[in-house]
Amino acid sequence: MISGEKLTKVFKGTIIHSIHIHQVELLQNHYIGVSDSGVILFLSDDDKTVQEHLDSHQFQRSDIVDLGRKFIIPGYIDTHAHAPQYHNAGTGTDLPLLKWLEKYTFPVESKFRDLEFAEHVYSKVVDRMLRNGTTTCCYYATIHLDASKLLADIVSRRGQRGFIGKVCMDRHSPDHYIETTDESISNTKEFIRVILEANNPLVQPIITPRFAPSCTNTLMTALGDLAKQHNKVLIQSHLSENLDEIQWVKSLYPDIPTYTHVYHHFGLLNERTIMAHAIHLSEDELKLLKQTQSSISHCPVSNFTLTSGNMDIRKVIQHDIKLALGTDISGGFSPSILQVMRDSIKCSNSCSFVDSAHKALSYEEAFYLATVGGSKVVNMEHKLGNLLPGKEFDAQIIDPFAPNSPFDVFAGDSLKDIFQKYIFLGDDRNISQLYVKGTKINFN
Ligand SMILES: O=c1[nH]c(=O)c2nc[nH]c2[nH]1
Numbered sequence: 001m002i003s004g005e006k007l008t009k010v011f012k013g014t015i016i017h018s019i020h021i022h023q024v025e026l027l028q029n030h031y032i033g034v035s036d037s038g039v040i041l042f043l044s045d046d047d048k049t050v051q052e053h054l055d056s057h058q059f060q061r062s063d064i065v066d067l068g069r070k071f072i073i074p075g076y077i078d079t080h081a082h083a084p085q086y087h088n089a090g091t092g093t094d095l096p097l098l099k100w101l102e103k104y105t106f107p108v109e110s111k112f113r114d115l116e117f118a119e120h121v122y123s124k125v126v127d128r129m130l131r132n133g134t135t136t137c138c139y140y141a142t143i144h145l146d147a148s149k150l151l152a153d154i155v156s157r158r159g160q161r162g163f164i165g166k167v168c169m170d171r172h173s174p175d176h177y178i179e180t181t182d183e184s185i186s187n188t189k190e191f192i193r194v195i196l197e198a199n200n201p202l203v204q205p206i207i208t209p210r211f212a213p214s215c216t217n218t219l220m221t222a223l224g225d226l227a228k229q230h231n232k233v234l235i236q237s238h239l240s241e242n243l244d245e246i247q248w249v250k251s252l253y254p255d256i257p258t259y260t261h262v263y264h265h266f267g268l269l270n271e272r273t274i275m276a277h278a279i280h281l282s283e284d285e286l287k288l289l290k291q292t293q294s295s296i297s298h299c300p301v302s303n304f305t306l307t308s309g310n311m312d313i314r315k316v317i318q319h320d321i322k323l324a325l326g327t328d329i330s331g332g333f334s335p336s337i338l339q340v341m342r343d344s345i346k347c348s349n350s351c352s353f354v355d356s357a358h359k360a361l362s363y364e365e366a367f368y369l370a371t372v373g374g375s376k377v378v379n380m381e382h383k384l385g386n387l388l389p390g391k392e393f394d395a396q397i398i399d400p401f402a403p404n405s406p407f408d409v410f411a412g413d414s415l416k417d418i419f420q421k422y423i424f425l426g427d428d429r430n431i432s433q434l435y436v437k438g439t440k441i442n443f444n
């Protein structure tokens, strides 16, 4: 038992979570107990053990919540999303990356100098993410210090867990959306200071060079130094998403062997680094990511939409690189990690069309990546990812029988069938309740 914790919630029923990549546990008739500070105190189907927990906390049996036909799963972890781009989600899907950035993305991001506009869009995106079961999100904001602080504030107020990045870009960007090197460095320092001082354990800063082409060497060096100085702060960027982008990086750094080595050169690859996309990597680059313990955020919805390419997920798994999923709003049009899971399976299926040795990703593996995989990528596997005792209760209560559920359950369906139907067909209508660190989220 974890001492000093007061038991405040006990649910009884079906709990579904991952322990290993190949194994989803479907636990029926289990009890899960959560403390006042949001820590899971027990997960058991053993009556005697459960009774001991209840007795030691003077918890009344009548206060146990029976889940009935609902089930509990962990909250989803979105390891790559651009909060300001939510404004454009579902539009501007006709161009590849570099043209898309210029025509749609930089113009909308530049509007976040207006705090009223920022408040409106940021409130919507955080609510939408929560509605879709995302309890933890790695957000890119924009270059604007005040609007980035506002995003952190909104994430904090809504009770979501978030890593918030003030975006850094001091070159190759339009006049209306660029910062000087000094502004980028000093505002990043200030942003980190303010967020750390706010002392909300759920909301953390993340160092965010947009991508190598948009940061000068001086800025990259300074961000590498900052990452060294703040040795708990995560780092996020983009890597090897699009062939023109890779060529561009090659032309900027002819003496550095690969795109991945560029980040390494500036001290930006370590166990706290999350690289989005990483589709077109060579063997040397995969090895470098593994060697530096950096991780990959796989964003297949975006990769399909911006016609960037297919990541070979088996290769990444075989290299034992930390791996999770990202919506990449709005390169990806959907805020739902369920949609990303489905597209990660489709992406892997399509790899198997051209490579018969490629074993397609299963839905169990996709679910693992959305939960446990995410927890490893944000270096919080000791606290998040599944519902084992000692972890924090970030969880969704899923109702497969919700009156407006987008799928049907038939008499012969097993629990496994129902879970699989939810993964392939479910959506926010199936979320009955959402918890972050034991606190129930009120949907707006
Ligand atoms: O998908 C992407 N979205 C972005 O906003 C971006 N910026 C650099 N590279 C990027 N890729």
Ligand SMILES: [Zn+2]
Pocket: 080, 082, 238, 276, 328, 331
């Ligand atoms: Zn992105």
